[in-house]
């Protein structure tokens with residue numbers, strides 16, 4: 001996106017609130033808060049190409065892990081890694097929205113905030129690739145290079 005043009009979200013009308021009936025109980029409030037959280041998750045997946053790429057890669061990793069019979073602990077490490085990247089992507093989206101809300105104009109601090117948030121996603125993605133190599137490497141080595 002052009003860095004000085006407002007994000008498409010900034011030019012759209014505010015999203016419709018969830019049904020605005022006052023929750024009757026603490027449990028109803030609790031359930032409603034899940035609605036807000038899922039809306040945030042859905043927004044990230046709908047609007048962030050990186051998030052969709054991440055979901056596609058996650059699916060491949062899980063299928064490959066099942067084919068290679070990864071252990072439970074190896075799967076657990078992969079899930080922690082996958083969630084770290086996705087959470088970084090979501091906070092990057094938060095930072096972008098907050099910056100666009102504060103200023104549509106060029107500002108060095110806005111640039112730093114967005115660049116660092118994007119850098120956090122990149123750092124988590126690089127480390128996830130390294131962790132993936134550590135976990136899949138030995139299994140793939142056995143598959144491709146072991147002498148039977």
Ligand SMILES: Nc1ncnc2c1ncn2[C@@H]1O[C@H](COP(=O)(O)OP(=O)(O)OP(=O)(O)O)[C@@H](O)[C@H]1O
Pocket residue numbers: 001002003004007048096099103104105106107108110111112114115118
């Ligand atoms: N208000 C601003 N002031 C200064 N620099 C900005 C500003 N907005 C964006 N930038 C610069 O442009 C880069 C891209 O910003 P942008 O909001 O388009 O992010 P993006 O990663 O392309 O987001 P999207 O996921 O919405 O495509 C930022 O990393 C930052 O360097």
